[in-house]
Amino acid sequence: MKVIVDFTLVPIGVGVSLSEYVAACEEVLNRPGLTTELHANGTNIEGEWDDVFAAIRACHEKVHGMGAPRIHTNIKLGTRTDREQSLEDKVNSVVARQKG
Amino acid sequence: MKVIVDFTLVPIGVGVSLSEYVAACEEVLNRPGLTTELHANGTNIEGEWDDVFAAIRACHEKVHGMGAPRIHTNIKLGTRTDREQSLEDKVNSVVARQKG
Amino acid sequence: MKVIVDFTLVPIGVGVSLSEYVAACEEVLNRPGLTTELHANGTNIEGEWDDVFAAIRACHEKVHGMGAPRIHTNIKLGTRTDREQSLEDKVNSVVARQKG
């Protein structure tokens, strides 16, 4: 089952600057089979369900390994059986309506 | 790795009443190894990472099987390495501060 | 416009224990016109749109005032025009399906 995800990881207990942890997590997400897009409030990910959640789990393990004792994560996810849809398709479908 | 999750499933394309789908999903989540608590905006789940996400995946499969062509899901999740914490502990730690 | 919200506040840069801040926020949310229910991963709130968001803003101000330099918050919110629905109705509609 293919899934499209928006993923935001918030390390807790490591001070106020989180970019080092988010960057390490981006590196973990950069795997064959996953398409990722960093944006200002998270990372969009497209891939097979099990691959996506294995990568998110690996992010948690990586960030705990860097010293974060606690992590809060948000995931928005979408699955659909009516048709295939990519990250790019989702943006394009809105933009097409705006121009229409 | 233990995880505490808040999970909200929104079936799309099946009309305005969603409780039938949420109830079917509750049934799927009712598995050995998982503790669940239904609340007004979702379900809190406590368990091992792989068990929790296998159950959430099974919910998506169940709800698609019931005819929902599209599903939007929200997950808030927490992991920590400093100490064990249950769903009950999380509520109690806030309540203790309120009484304190 | 009435709204039903699930609200989770995560103070950043104040260490790993957050219950003190969540408890202070609960106190802020305890206002005439709002119904609230604390659960393991957040607080459910029912009220008029402007009242709810004024209270959430007051939580941010309170928690910054307690010394948190950064706050990450999650809100799930629902509005509907087809009928009135309370926090209690939402749980009951699922439970009724489970028994059915």
Added chain:
Amino acid sequence: MKVIVDFTLVPIGVGVSLSEYVAACEEVLNRPGLTTELHANGTNIEGEWDDVFAAIRACHEKVHGMGAPRIHTNIKLGTRTDREQSLEDKVNSVVARQKG
């Protein structure tokens, strides 16, 4: 108080294609004082707290007015008192770490 938001609106009860509603909402968000960026799973918004939530409320009103009887929305929001940060800053701080 300045806020950075990730906003995802899911109309319920209008079928499976939602782009028409999201596009209408984008138009509503396009106001003086707000910076917005559409991405595959939502829209990032930067602005003053009251302006941002007035715009999100106006989206709900617009989309209900288009015929959606029910709306589910997700908001991730960040405030900070330690320094100013824009949408662009947030991406750049991660990218700088990746190159570093």
